[in-house]
Amino acid sequence: MNAIRNPLAIELGNLTQFEYLALNSPLNLSDGHARQELTPNQARIIEELPSLWTDAVKRPVSEVEADALSAFFGLLGQHHYPIAEGRVLSCYSSSVAMEIFARSLAGVSGSIGLVHPTFDNIPDILRGVGLKLVPIEEDALHGGDLDPELLRGVGAIFITTPNNPTGRVVSRERLRRLADECAQHDVVLALDTCFRGFDTDAHYDHYAVLEASGCRWVVIEDTGKLWPTLELKIGWLVSAAHVGLPLAKVYSDILLGVSPLVMSMVRRFCEDAAEGGLAELHEFIAGNRAMLRTTLANVPGVEFLDPFSRTSVERIGIGSRSNLAVWSALREHNVFALPCQKFYWNNPDKGEGILRIALARPPSALAAGAAALRAVLSEA
Numbered sequence: 001m002n003a004i005r006n007p008l009a010i011e012l013g014n015l016t017q018f019e020y021l022a023l024n025s026p027l028n029l030s031d032g033h034a035r036q037e038l039t040p041n042q043a044r045i046i047e048e049l050p051s052l053w054t055d056a057v058k059r060p061v062s063e064v065e066a067d068a069l070s071a072f073f074g075l076l077g078q079h080h081y082p083i084a085e086g087r088v089l090s091c092y093s094s095s096v097a098m099e100i101f102a103r104s105l106a107g108v109s110g111s112i113g114l115v116h117p118t119f120d121n122i123p124d125i126l127r128g129v130g131l132k133l134v135p136i137e138e139d140a141l142h143g144g145d146l147d148p149e150l151l152r153g154v155g156a157i158f159i160t161t162p163n164n165p166t167g168r169v170v171s172r173e174r175l176r177r178l179a180d181e182c183a184q185h186d187v188v189l190a191l192d193t194c195f196r197g198f199d200t201d202a203h204y205d206h207y208a209v210l211e212a213s214g215c216r217w218v219v220i221e222d223t224g225k226l227w228p229t230l231e232l233k234i235g236w237l238v239s240a241a242h243v244g245l246p247l248a249k250v251y252s253d254i255l256l257g258v259s260p261l262v263m264s265m266v267r268r269f270c271e272d273a274a275e276g277g278l279a280e281l282h283e284f285i286a287g288n289r290a291m292l293r294t295t296l297a298n299v300p301g302v303e304f305l306d307p308f309s310r311t312s313v314e315r316i317g318i319g320s321r322s323n324l325a326v327w328s329a330l331r332e333h334n335v336f337a338l339p340c341q342k343f344y345w346n347n348p349d350k351g352e353g354i355l356r357i358a359l360a361r362p363p364s365a366l367a368a369g370a371a372a373l374r375a376v377l378s379e380a
């Protein structure tokens with residue numbers, strides 16, 4: 001029997017398989033995609049789609065793309081993003097950008113250092129192209145220099161910042177030092193910044209730091225976690241001029257480009273965000289996080305593991321209770337959370353006793369899910 005159909009089976013499915021199970025439930029607190037309601041301003045942008053279509057048909061794709069890039073990177077403080085031809089590749093999603101990066105790296109190197117824990121489709125994609133993964137524990141990553149032995153043995157290091165699920169952000173000073181270390185060892189520094197929109201600590205200009213370091217670097221940006229755009233999103237694969245990886249060739253093996261309609265829609269969401277929508281989103285997520293924490297307050301053994309996280313997911317320590325027992329009991333209430341074992345791709349046991357709850361949801365759904373979670377945890 002499939003491990004997902006029988007949740008008590010020892011072999012767990014991957015996180016996305018758990019997320020599939022939740023897709024049709026109104027109490028889906030599982031995936032990290034944005035599923036809150038549109039704000040009134042955003043709803044007006046959706047009403048504009050026919051005119052955005054008409055406009056996109058008339059204009060050169062490169063112009064539509066340049067406008068989307070400048071709106072997105074400007075919104076998030078990334079003013080030194082590269083504008084030269086081929087330096088920013090637009091993909092249907094960040095996973096497609098990841099696949100392109102992974103395939104490009106696999107042609108020139110056999111191994112990569114990867115932050116631990118992180119979202120499991122990252123290690124799965126990297127392993128899928130045959131790369132050997134070397135874990136970089138999050139505390140070690142933030143604590144000081146990386147092990148030179150590790151840097152000598154890998155072609156790249158890959159860091160998710162803000163990280164999913166912990167929300168930890170690599171500071172400007174830490175990024176500068178990591179980039180120097182990578183330059184010294186001629187290792188590619190790859191960043192997944194898919195969740196950066198949620199945390200202003202991740203809005204310092206990463207591209208200024210990376211360009212100044214002289215290291216070979218790649219960044220994967222994402223519009224998909226911020227706004228409830230029904231999976232219409234862009235993953236951007238951004239790279240150093242001298243990155244030394246065949247990114248453009250592998251890109252051309254996979255796609256021609258992203259829809260100009262999606263690019264125009266993303267531009268409009270960015271413009272609205274710059275005019276106050278982003279601050280509103282930050283307040284919305286903070287409000288949902290506070291509501292979840294209040295609902296679960298004083299349940300014995302429950303801990304909020306990432307007190308400073310501002311991303312749209314929250315890790316909950318559930319003490320000695322089993323993840324899958326709680327997951328199954330929640331499912332009885334039609335509520336879906338995510339058990340965290342698979343985030344710990346090198347040591348799944350470390351994710352036992354931890355659930356991840358998605359916060360980019362309508363407050364009413366989160367409140368119902370949180371109440372069910374409180375009831376389940378109070379019984380267990």
Ligand SMILES: Cc1ncc(COP(=O)(O)O)c(C=O)c1O
Pocket residue numbers: 032033093094095096119121160164192194195224
């Ligand atoms: C950190 C991170 N990067 C990339 C992805 C992949 O995003 P997508 O499914 O939109 O390709 C995810 C998915 O949740 C993620 O958490």
